[in-house]
Amino acid sequence: MKSQAPPDRKLPQHGVKGAYYGGRWVDLEDCAGTFQPDSSKCSQCPTGSTCPRSRSRNAAVASDEETVYDVVVVGAGCIGAAIARELSRYALRTLLLESADDVSQGATKGNSGIVHAGYDDKPGSLHAKFCWPGNQMFPQLGECLGSGVVYRELRFGYQLNGSLVVATKKEELKILDELMERGRKNGVQRLRIVQKEELFKMEPALNPDCIAALHSPDAGNVIPYEFAIALTENAVDNGVELRVRREVTDVQKKNGLFEVDVRHWEPKSYVDAREKMGKSADGSEPASGSGGGWIFKSGIAVSSVSVMVKGIMMALDENVNDDVRLQSALATAFVFVVTAILLMKPSGAKKRGPTVLKDLVDKCLPPVGTGMDSKVGVADMFTGGSGSWNAVQGVTVGRETVKTRYVINAAGSSSDKLAKMIGDDSFYIKPRLGDYLLLNRNQGHLTSHTIFPTPDPILGKGVLVQTTLWGNLILGPTARDVHKEEARDMSDASVQEYILSKCKKLCPYFDPKETLHAFCGARAKSSRGDWIIEPSAKDGNFIHVAGIDSPGLAGSPAIALEVVRLLQDAGLQTPPNKSFNPNRAPIITPKADMRGLKMGPVGKNDSNGTDAEEAKMASNVICKCEKVTELEVVRAVRRSLPIDSTQAIRKRTRAGMGHCQGDPDNYNCECRVKAIIARENNVSVDEVGGRPWPATSTLTQRWIDDDEKNDLEQRMLSR
Numbered sequence: 089m090k091s092q093a094p095p096d097r098k099l100p101q102h103g104v105k106g107a108y109y110g111g112r113w114v115d116l117e118d119c120a121g122t123f124q125p126d127s128s129k130c131s132q133c134p135t136g137s138t139c140p141r142s143r144s145r146n147a148a149v150a151s152d153e154e155t156v157y158d159v160v161v162v163g164a165g166c167i168g169a170a171i172a173r174e175l176s177r178y179a180l181r182t183l184l185l186e187s188a189d190d191v192s193q194g195a196t197k198g199n200s201g202i203v204h205a206g207y208d209d210k211p212g213s214l215h216a217k218f219c220w221p222g223n224q225m226f227p228q229l230g231e232c233l234g235s236g237v238v239y240r241e242l243r244f245g246y247q248l249n250g251s252l253v254v255a256t257k258k259e260e261l262k263i264l265d266e267l268m269e270r271g272r273k274n275g276v277q278r279l280r281i282v283q284k285e286e287l288f289k290m291e292p293a294l295n296p297d298c299i300a301a302l303h304s305p306d307a308g309n310v311i312p313y314e315f316a317i318a319l320t321e322n323a324v325d326n327g328v329e330l331r332v333r334r335e336v337t338d339v340q341k342k343n344g345l346f347e348v349d350v351r352h353w354e355p356k357s358y359v360d361a362r363e364k365m366g367k368s369a370d371g372s373e374p375a376s377g378s379g380g381g382w383i384f385k386s387g388i389a390v391s392s393v394s395v396m397v398k399g400i401m402m403a404l405d406e407n408v409n410d411d412v413r414l415q416s417a418l419a420t421a422f423v424f425v426v427t428a429i430l431l432m433k434p435s436g437a438k439k440r441g442p443t444v445l446k447d448l449v450d451k452c453l454p455p456v457g458t459g460m461d462s463k464v465g466v467a468d469m470f471t472g473g474s475g476s477w478n479a480v481q482g483v484t485v486g487r488e489t490v491k492t493r494y495v496i497n498a499a500g501s502s503s504d505k506l507a508k509m510i511g512d513d514s515f516y517i518k519p520r521l522g523d524y525l526l527l528n529r530n531q532g533h534l535t536s537h538t539i540f541p542t543p544d545p546i547l548g549k550g551v552l553v554q555t556t557l558w559g560n561l562i563l564g565p566t567a568r569d570v571h572k573e574e575a576r577d578m579s580d581a582s583v584q585e586y587i588l589s590k591c592k593k594l595c596p597y598f599d600p601k602e603t604l605h606a607f608c609g610a611r612a613k614s615s616r617g618d619w620i621i622e623p624s625a626k627d628g629n630f631i632h633v634a635g636i637d638s639p640g641l642a643g644s645p646a647i648a649l650e651v652v653r654l655l656q657d658a659g660l661q662t663p664p665n666k667s668f669n670p671n672r673a674p675i676i677t678p679k680a681d682m683r684g685l686k687m688g689p690v691g692k693n694d695s696n697g698t699d700a701e702e703a704k705m706a707s708n709v710i711c712k713c714e715k716v717t718e719l720e721v722v723r724a725v726r727r728s729l730p731i732d733s734t735q736a737i738r739k740r741t742r743a744g745m746g747h748c749q750g751d752p753d754n755y756n757c758e759c760r761v762k763a764i765i766a767r768e769n770n771v772s773v774d775e776v777g778g779r780p781w782p783a784t785s786t787l788t789q790r791w792i793d794d795d796e797k798n799d800l801e802q803r804m805l806s807r
Contacts, residue, residue, distance in 0.1 A: 093597035094292040096533040101559035102245045103742075107678045108557055110240040111227035111248030111308055116678050123243060123674060131325035131669040138769050139730035141371025142189075142354070146728070148181040148329035157181045157492040158660065160348055162336055162506060164188075165196035166312060167636050168498035169319035170648040176326035178662040183490060184320065184328055185350065187335040187502070188472020189480070189777070190736045191729065192316035194500045196641070197739075198473060198609020198784065199522065200552060200562065201315075202538055203308035204639035205251065207271025207279055208549060214619040216274040218643035218650065223306055225645040241670040244310060244318040245557045251307035251538040252282075252290070254594065256297040260542040264302045267543075271304070278305050293534040293597050307538060311557055312641055313739045317729070322672045324728040326665060332730060334488070335471065336499070339509040341627060345491045352486035353477045358732075359485065361774035370485040442698055446691035448763035451773045455750055455758045455781075457790030462780035466570055469610035470501035470519065474783035475735065494629045494655055501612045503620075503634035512626045517635060519610040521576070522565030523583045523786060528602040528747055532559035539594050549638070551590040553598070558742065561598055563591040570610070580786035584800060589807035600804045601797040604749055608784035611637040619643075621650055628658050675724050675740050677706075677717070685709050685717065690760060694718065697767050710764070711757040713746020721761055725768040732769065733777030734761045744779065751791055 102108050106115045109123040139145045149155045159175055161168045164186035172184045188194065203226050206219030226246055255261050264281055271279045282303050288294060290303075324330050331350075338349040352370060359369045456462070468476040476482075499506045504516045532555040539553045554562050564587050568575040578586075588600055614620055614635025624630040631654050633647060640647075656662055679685070686693040686707045693708040695701035695718060705719035724740040725731045734750075737743055743761050744750035750758040758778060766773045781790055788796055 102557035103676050103678050105680050108245045108247040130671045130673040142333045144324045144330040157183045159494045160492040161496040163498035164191040165194050166316045166641050166644045169316040170644040171651050172323040172328045173319040174648040176323040176328050177668050179665045182328045184330045185334045186332045188475035191320045192313035193472035193475035195609045196316045197313045201310050201312040204642040205276050205304040205306045206274050207267050207276045211273040218646040219639045220275050222643035222646035242318040242672045243674040244314045246310050248308045250305040252301040253540045254298045254301040263542045326668050346495050348490040350488040353482040354485050355480035356483050359483045442696035443767045445694040445763050449690045449759050452759035452762050454752045464784045474780045479780050496631050498633045501610050510626050512624045516615045518613045519570040520613050521568040523608045524564035525603050526605040527561040529559040531561035531598050531602050553591050553595045563587050583786050585803040588804035600800040606785045606787045613637045710760045711743035712755040714742040716741045716743040721764045734758050737761050
């Protein structure tokens with residue numbers, strides 16, 4: 089092997105001097121009007137209010153009395169989100185339910201983010217049917233499968249970087265030919281075999297033993313949770329209702345309607361903080377600036393009018409003695425004055441006003457980076473991983489029953505459990521765990537394509553080496569079948585050794601000491617060996633979208649179109665949503681360098697939270713490593729999805745995802761973000777969630793020391 093890594097190619101990084109938009113790189117000076125559109129043309133106009141706790145600001149129906157939804161989608165990963173967004177094109181009452189604390193917390197969060205081309209899928213399978221069409225819907229501007237799906241409108245980061253399946257032995261060349269022929273049968277275009285000389289011009293940091301590769305220029309990559317967030321935001325902006333922290337506990341059919349029983353949970357820390365302040369545990373008080381409290385005020389008004397009418401009638405009744413008439417008149421006047429005061433008083437929480445951010449930061453507990461209190465088990469990964477109720481010691485705060493005409497089962501690894509609620513045991517889920525290591529941005533120059541080994545006949549695609557949109561290098565995944573004890577119970581050290589040693593055979597030059605994060609996701613493989621996209625045999629109005637493992641992300645937009653077709657076949661009327669707006673503005677703001685930005689201790693550059701100080705927000709850096717500004721955090725909180733944790737902001741803005749991983753001794757960005765969320769939602773910092781540790785990480789601590797870095801290096805060299 090080469091003794092020295094090739095020089096840094098200075099590959100573009102999303103958000104740094106430009107952005108990846110519609111698959112291609114757009115320079116910073118060209119972002120205005122393209123990646124960064126006129127906000128007035130986007131679905132989520134700037135707003136001064138935030139969402140209620142654990143639900144979207146809007147409701148798909150007018151009231152909770154005898155509410156009947158047209159469609160309830162269970163599961164807000166990339167599949168459920170794509171379906172919800174597609175349904176928002178129509179004038180329907182659609183509800184999206186998610187058991188975790190935010191959208192995209194399951195398999196969508198814990199995967200590679202690859203938009204596969206579809207050459208690896210078995211011809212004739214549903215994998216093959218939807219992967220290539222879905223892949224083509226990501227960058228295109230035209231129509232596909234009869235629907236004008238324009239994913240450039242959503243402005244999530246998407247890079248058309250291409251993939252390479254490399255061969256290191258002559259006997260593997262046959263496998264490359266087989267893959268290309270399989271791709272041809274699946275309709276995949278532009279596949280070709282590249283030989284060694286060209287291959288190393290494309291990727292100079294590959295293992296020198298590589299002799300050829302299958303090149304697919306149509307493969308791409310996204311940040312998978314950003315993709316799901318973009319879909320859900322636009323769906324909600326166009327009328328879909330979202331509720332998170334809602335676990336479906338039962339489904340029954342009564343009088344032609346499904347009754348979906350839902351458990352509403354909240355983190356114990358939040359419930360304790362609310363109870364300490366005498367507030368309801370379910371967060372039912374209206375959000376600041378949302379105009380809530382009208383139900384309470386209406387009740388006061390109706391009751392008071394009734395009392396005053398009776399008082400006036402008694403005061404005017406000549407058959408009543410004078411003392412009683414006088415007392416009635418005085419009492420009526422008193423009720424009038426008290427009612428007027430109550431009705432004029434602003435409802436709900438006090439209106440957001442100038443706030444000293446430092447006061448809130450000083451009240452924050454430091455972030456957690458050691459211990460095992462929040463270790464996420466396999467079962468927890470089925471319902472949101474680090475965002476599941478068990479990971480944050482969830483407490484049940486309410487029960488809800490939702491009536492609907494149709495149910496979409498997009499519940500990921502819990503989809504078989506949901507199916508059994510209607511007596512359907514036609515499949516079961518065999519979760520497969522995929523572990524990853526994430527390296528620092530200074531390692532991302534080593535690859536521009538997604539690099540695969542020739543696939544294993546049993547384990548499939550195998551580990552990969554890939555540069556993310558942001559410039560990090562991602563290594564993995566494993567393929568640990570939960571039903572196999574030896575795979576499920578692998579030690580953290582063994583998992584790391586497997587990933588590092590396998591990836592070293594693809595690209596030997598990465599530095600494992602630059603590891604800054606580790607995570608795991610549970611992929612929902614079905615007992616049928618293929619995706620399940622069909623009406624349930626038990627009830628044609630219950631649509632399964634289950635067992636969607638890789639390449640589900642690539643196929644998701646095409647799958648969404650198929651689900652709408654199945655609903656229409658089942659009798660759902662789909663009149664167009666005449667106010668549908670497909671456009672969404674991005675959350676991140678691309679930056680050239682530090683020009684116009686200010687860093688400093690808490691309190692030096694912070695705004696007071698009012699709109700008058702927006703320019704100050706735009707210059708105030710909250711996360712030093714990723715150059716995230718206060719304004720980016722504020723705008724994310726004020727969008728159409730509920731945000732009440734630093735994890736939610738981390739996924740939307742990258743605050744806390746950089747080299748220091750939110751180290752409180754560096755810039756303390758997690759506490760800064762927590763303070764902004766508290767200020768925007770007008771709650772205490774104790775009501776704002778933080779980043780759980782260790783969640784699914786195989787690292788021993790959030791801020792790894794030299795000893796652990798040396799261990800990682802040894803594990804890379806062990807095989």
